[in-house]
Every structure is written in C-alpha cells, then in structure tokens.
Amino acid sequence: MMTFILRRTGSLVLLLAAVSFIxxxxxxxxxxxxxxxxxxxxxxxxxxxxxxxxxxxxQPFLVQYIDYIRGFFSSRxxxxxxxxxLCEWPCLGKSFQTNENVADIIGRSLPYTFSMAIGALVLWTxxxxxxxxxxxxxxxxxVDKFIVGAASVGVSLPIPVTGLFLLLLFVNQLHLLxxxxxxxxxPFGPQGPGAWVANYLxxxxxxxxxxxxxxxxxxxxxxxxxxGEDFIRTARxxxxxxxxxxxxxxVRAGITPVVTMLGMDIGLLLGGxxxxxxxxxxxxxxxxxxxxxxxxxxxxxxxxxxxxxFFVIVANVAVDLAYAAIDPRVRLQ
Amino acid sequence: xxxxxxxxxxxxxxxxxxxxxxxVRGLTVKFPTDDGVVSAVNGxxxxxxxxxxxxxxxxxxxxxxxxxxxLMGLLKGTSAQxxxxxxxxxxxLVTLPESAMxxxxxxxxxxxxxxxxxxxxxxxxxxxxIAEAYLVHNKASKKQARAAAVDMLGRVGIPSPEQRYDEYxxxxxxxxxxxxxxxxxxxxxxxxxIADEPTTALDVTVQAQILDLMSELQEETxxxxxxxxxxxxxxxxxxxxxxxxxxxxxxxxGPVDNIFYDTQHPYTLGLLNSMPTxxxxxxxxxxxxxxxxxxxxxxxxxxxxxxxxxxxxxxDGVCASQRPEPRVDDGHGKRCHLSGPQIVTIRNSR
Numbered sequence: 001m002m003t004f005i006l007r008r009t010g011s012l013v014l015l016l017a018a019v020s021f022i023x024x025x026x027x028x029x030x031x032x033x034x035x036x037x038x039x040x041x042x043x044x045x046x047x048x049x050x051x052x053x054x055x056x057x058x059q060p061f062l063v064q065y066i067d068y069i070r071g072f073f074s075s076r077x078x079x080x081x082x083x084x085x086l087c088e089w090p091c092l093g094k095s096f097q098t099n100e101n102v103a104d105i106i107g108r109s110l111p112y113t114f115s116m117a118i119g120a121l122v123l124w125t126x127x128x129x130x131x132x133x134x135x136x137x138x139x140x141x142x143v144d145k146f147i148v149g150a151a152s153v154g155v156s157l158p159i160p161v162t163g164l165f166l167l168l169l170f171v172n173q174l175h176l177l178x179x180x181x182x183x184x185x186x187p188f189g190p191q192g193p194g195a196w197v198a199n200y201l202x203x204x205x206x207x208x209x210x211x212x213x214x215x216x217x218x219x220x221x222x223x224x225x226x227x228g229e230d231f232i233r234t235a236r237x238x239x240x241x242x243x244x245x246x247x248x249x250x251v252r253a254g255i256t257p258v259v260t261m262l263g264m265d266i267g268l269l270l271g272g273x274x275x276x277x278x279x280x281x282x283x284x285x286x287x288x289x290x291x292x293x294x295x296x297x298x299x300x301x302x303x304x305x306x307x308x309x310f311f312v313i314v315a316n317v318a319v320d321l322a323y324a325a326i327d328p329r330v331r332l333q
Numbered sequence: 334x335x336x337x338x339x340x341x342x343x344x345x346x347x348x349x350x351x352x353x354x355x356x357v358r359g360l361t362v363k364f365p366t367d368d369g370v371v372s373a374v375n376g377x378x379x380x381x382x383x384x385x386x387x388x389x390x391x392x393x394x395x396x397x398x399x400x401x402x403x404l405m406g407l408l409k410g411t412s413a414q415x416x417x418x419x420x421x422x423x424x425x426l427v428t429l430p431e432s433a434m435x436x437x438x439x440x441x442x443x444x445x446x447x448x449x450x451x452x453x454x455x456x457x458x459x460x461x462x463i464a465e466a467y468l469v470h471n472k473a474s475k476k477q478a479r480a481a482a483v484d485m486l487g488r489v490g491i492p493s494p495e496q497r498y499d500e501y502x503x504x505x506x507x508x509x510x511x512x513x514x515x516x517x518x519x520x521x522x523x524x525x526x527i528a529d530e531p532t533t534a535l536d537v538t539v540q541a542q543i544l545d546l547m548s549e550l551q552e553e554t555x556x557x558x559x560x561x562x563x564x565x566x567x568x569x570x571x572x573x574x575x576x577x578x579x580x581x582x583x584x585x586x587g588p589v590d591n592i593f594y595d596t597q598h599p600y601t602l603g604l605l606n607s608m609p610t611x612x613x614x615x616x617x618x619x620x621x622x623x624x625x626x627x628x629x630x631x632x633x634x635x636x637x638x639x640x641x642x643x644x645x646x647x648x649d650g651v652c653a654s655q656r657p658e659p660r661v662d663d664g665h666g667k668r669c670h671l672s673g674p675q676i677v678t679i680r681n682s683r
Binding site: 126229231236241329 | 405407436437439441446451452455465470501503504514518582619
C-alpha cells in the first residue's frame with residue numbers, strides 16, 4: 001500500500017512538471033503579448049517594454065520557468081527591479097491583468113466550481129445508474145426502449161442548447177428559478193442550502209442531461225452482461241430474494257466501469273466546466289480560465305491548467321483505490 | 334425407478350398412486366426466438382426416489398442443462414415456456430409461483446454448476462457465499478452461519494476451513510472451488526441435489542475425488558441426486574439409473590447396468606462406441622456420423638433417424654415419418670422402431 005501511494009505521488013509530481021512546462025512553452029510560442037495587454041490601450045513602445053520587465057518577461061524562457069516553479073516551494077519577490085512585491089507561498093505568480101495573487105483568484109473560483117460539480121455529479125450518477133439499471137432489468141420492453149432513446153437524445157444535446165433552453169423556460173418564462181448569481185457559492189452560506197440548490201439547479205440539470213446519457217448506456221450494457229453471468233444463476237439457485245440478487249450480486253459486479261467513468265468525469269469537471277460556467281455566468285475555474293487565456297494572463301492560465309491536471313490525476317488514483325475496494329482480485333498485496 | 338412413459342398413459346393407468354419423491358411427466362421447454370421456436374426439451378418423463386442417483390447423459394444441446402434449470406425454476410422470468418409436470422414432494426415445480434419456488438431453492442433443492450470459477454461470485458469470500466446460502470433459509474445469526482459454513486467447508490474436505498472461509502474464489506484451486514460449490518449447495522441439506530456437469534471443468538484426478546465426495550455426502554443425507562453429464566465413465570461410476578437424451582427427448586432410460594450391457598437404442602450404442610478404450614483399434618475414435626437435428630425444426634419421424642445406420646432395417650421409411658412411441662420393458666424404456674431381436678443382432682455384430 002505504501003509503495004503504491006509513493007509511486008502514484010511520484011508520477012503525480014512528474015506529470016505536473018510536464019503539464020506546467022508544456023503550458024509555459026505553449027504560452028511563449030503563442031501570438032498574444034501579455035505585456036501589451038497589461039499595459040492597456042494606446043501604449044507607447046517604451047511603456048510596453050517597462051511592462052515586459054515588470055512581468056518578468058524580459059528574462060530568458062528557462063529563467064522565467066524556474067522562477068515560477070520556485071514559487072511552489074517558497075515565497076518570492078515579483079516585479080520590476082526596484083518595484084518588487086512579495087508573493088507569499090504558495091506563490092502561483094500574480095495576475096498580469098489585476099496584479100492579484102493567483103492563489104487568491106483560484107481560491108475565490110474554486111467554491112463555484114465545486115458547487116456546480118458536486119450537485120451535477122450526484123444528479124447524473126443517480127439518474128444515469130438508476131435508469132441504466134432499470135433499462136437492464138426491463139431489457140427489451142418499452143421502458144427499456146424509451147430510456148435508451150432518451151439517452152441517445154440526451155447525449156446529442158450540447159450544453160449551450162440545454163443550458164439556454166433551461167434558462168429560457170424556467171427563468172425567463174415560468175419564473176420558477178432565479179437567474180444564477182455569484183453571491184452564492186456554498187450551501188453553508190448566509191442564504192442557506194435552499195438558495196444554493198435553486199441557484200445551481202439549472203447548471204446541474206444541463207450537465208446531468210449530457211453526462212447521464214453515457215452513464216445510462218454503460219450501466220445498461222454492463223448490467224445486462226452481469227445478469228447473464230453464472231454467479232447470478234448461483235445466487236438465484238441459493239434461493240436469494242430478487243433484490244439481493246440484483247443489488248448485492250449484480251450491481252456490485254457490474255458497476256466497476258461506471259466507477260472508472262465517474263472518476264474521470266469528476267477530475268474533468270473539477271478542472272472547470274468551461275461551457276456551462278459561461279452560459280450560466282458562474283465565475284468558477286472554467287470561466288476564469290477562459291478569460292485569463294483570452295487576455296494573455298499567463299500565471300492564471302498556468303495555475304488553472306495545472307490544477308485541472310492535478311484533479312484528473314488524483315481522480316485516477318481514487319478510481320484505482322475504489323477498484324481495489326470493490327474487486328478483491330485487484331486488491332494490493 | 335426411472336421410467337419412460339407417456340404422460341397420458343401413466344396418468345390414466347394411475348401408476349402415480351405411489352407418489353414418487355420426484356416425478357417428471359411431459360416436461361417441455363420451448364424458447365421463442367426471432368428465428369422461430371426452439372424446442373429444447375420435448376416431453377421428458379422420469380421419476381426419482383431419495384437416496385438414488387439418476388444420470389442424464391447426452392451431447393451438447395440435447396437439453397440436459399435446460400431440464401435441470403426448468404426443475405430449479407431458474408427459467409421463470411425468462412422467455413422460456415415450460416409445460417408439463419414436475420412433482421416434487423407434492424408440489425408441481427412447473428406451476429409453482431416464483432416466491433414459493435425461492436423457498437425450495439437452496440433449502441430443498443440444491444444445485445452444483447459446471448464451472449465453479451464463474452459460478453462463484455468473484456467479489457465475495459467463499460465463506461461469505463456459503464454462509465449467505467445458510468442465512469436465507471435459516472433463522473440464524475451471522476456467527477452461527479459462519480460456524481455452519483466453516484463446518485461444511487470441513488465436511489467437503491477443505492483443509493483449515495476457518496482460514497479458507499475468508500479467502501476469495503480466486504485463491505482456490507479448481508477442485509477446491511468445486512468443493513466450495515458443493516458445500517454451498519449442501520449447507521441446507523437439500524433432499525434433491527442437481528449437479529450440472531460438476532466435473533467437466535476439472536482435472537481428471539480431481540474428478541474422481543469430487544464424485545466420491547458427492548456420493549459420500551449423498552449417502553450421509555440420503556438425498557436424491559440428478560447428475561447431468563456427457564461423461565459415460567462418470568455415469569457408470571455413480572449412477573443407479575440413466576436417462577439418455579437426444580434432441581430434447583429421452584431416447585433410452587433404465588438401470589445403469591441395462592443401459593451399458595443391454596443397450597436398446599442405436600444412439601446409446603453410438604455413444605458407447607464413441608468412447609475411446611485402451612484396446613480400441615489403431616487409436617481411431619468412432620464418432621456418430623452427422624449432426625444433431627436443429628431444435629428449431631425437429632424431424633417428423635424419429636429424431637435420431639437422420640443419423641441412424643439401422644433405419645433401413647425397419648423399412649418403408651417408417652423411421653423418417655413416424656415418431657416412435659416410448660416402449661417400456663421391465664423398467665428399461667426406449668423410443669425406437671427397431672424390435673428387440675433386431676437390436677440384439679446389431680449389438681452382437683459390433
């Protein structure tokens with residue numbers, strides 16, 4: 001177990017190093033000039049040059065990169081010589097746009113992304129696995145056909161379509177839900193959990209429609225296969241109740257591919273659901289990342305990219321651990 | 334005790350007055366498919382008493398396993414259409430509702446499957462799976478169930494059962510797994526045990542041990558055993574009666590010695606001849622030429638007629654046009670148009 005954790009941590013560090021280096025390089029090769037952007041409109045070449053020094057972009061590429069990495073381990077000074085300010089550990093740099101500490105920007109965006117991810121996740125897991133299981137149990141009946149058909153429709157509806165439609169219907173026409181506000185980012189806030197749910201319900205539904213479709217199909221296929229296994233026949237031959245056969249013997253064995261999918265999707269979603277956050281104006285990581293990338297804000301883009309990579313890798317490790325918990329055959333010696 | 338009889342004949346003759354422990358009459362299983370109706374089992378008749386072992390033999394697709402699954406009620410809830418009667422301890426297993434059938438499964442009728450690796454759940458410990466079978470049918474604490482399962486593991490010959498209880502199926506060898514399956518099937522001491530090719534997936538050396546174990550436990554509990562197999566050697570070793578299946582029909586049945594030494598049906602003869610023996614000539618096997626009939630479209634006449642070398646002896650194309658009625662002589666039944674003397678001539682000519 002110890003070696004497993006050490007090995008995974010090691011690969012995590014290596015991967016993050018690779019991701020950060022590639023992002024850094026891509027940014028240098030890109031067409032945008034952060035110095036010009038930071039300097040604002042009607043900038044003289046001299047002022048652009050000053051801005052370049054202030055941002056540290058006059059340094060050679062490798063020096064910039066190493067400086068950046070240093071911030072992970074200690075506080076460091078940032079800015080033009082003579083006008084340096086302290087960037088406290090963990091230093092992810094300062095925004096080229098607002099000069100704000102990037103760690104603060106991330107800290108501010110994360111609760112929005114978490115709020116959106118967690119509800120959507122719960123919603124689509126329940127509907128996806130539930131409907132998939134129902135379809136498998138009713139294989140070949142109209143119920144099954146309806147669920148499979150609905151899943152095909154759901155998977156082909158892009159977020160901009162479902163998102164805008166939901167907004168139009170529930171907010172604009174029926175006035176059942178408020179338009180999303182960025183004042184709520186936690187169920188424990190002053191407005192309470194009810195307002196939190198109301199605020200994020202539409203993005204949850206939009207994401208759930210898209211994601212649960214594939215969960216329905218994967219669950220259905222795997223459960224049908226599992227229900228045909230010999231050990232299910234054995235369970236029935238023992239005289240077990242149908243519920244026990246279905247859930248204890250069937251679902252536990254058939255659910256592993258869904259766990260894998262779930263892990264991957266959690267990792268992806270925590271990195272920021274770019275489209276959904278845009279459409280519902282949720283200032284989470286995805287929203288912030290898009291704006292940072294457009295305005296050439298390297299430190300913010302870097303930080304969110306690495307964070308997204310971090311979430312994906314951690315989710316992968318979590319999947320491995322979950323697998324070991326479910327299936328004794330992959331249990332570590 | 335095994336008898337081949339038409340259900341109408343036996344019903345009117347009142348031969349069921351002495352109700353057998355298990356009596357199957359006219360058992361038929363059909364599966365509707367997109368290509369037509371598959372007639373997997375076509376009118377099976379047999380009876381079995383406690384303490385007896387009935388062997389059901391036949392090649393793949395002859396309806397052996399489907400017969401056993403119909404008896405276990407495992408076809409309920411599927412597309413299969415099961416008709417006929419299977420009276421077990423006064424209850425008709427064919428018409429018994431699923432909820433009542435569930436009470437019988439595991440407690441009164443146990444079942445052992447062919448491949449113990451796929452028949453055991455890979456995610457639960459062997460002990461847990463056995464204890465689970467005990468808990469369904471007994472009001473017991475988990476601790477008592479564990480004790481019963483450990484005891485049962487010991488009885489089926491698994492060394493240090495207390496430790497083995499907590500191991501998973503993939504930790505067990507093939508023979509050990511089948512022992513565990515047997516323990517699971519027998520933990521509630523069912524009166525009827527159905528073993529569906531229990532030794533097919535095992536090494537030859539282990540096969541004999543498993544058969545011995547089953548016979549031993551059967552003797553201890555005085556249960557009835559239905560042994561489904563395609564291995565005639567196994568049949569000769571453990572069975573009292575034998576039922577030979579072909580194309581979903583019983584073509585010959587009777588006491589084991591009669592089947593082996595007074596064979597009445599050309600198909601059974603073919604099966605016996607196809608077994609390799611140590612002194613068979615030049616290492617050549619003797620297969621039965623041709624293929625079993627399609628269960629989607631069974632021939633009008635004798636099901637075996639297309640492959641039978643002796644159909645001309647009957648003449649007039651009778652074999653191809655008329656389904657032979659079952660004929661029983663002193664407990665030995667057959668479905669064949671050949672007369673007794675003809676069969677004797679055939680046997681002696683081989």
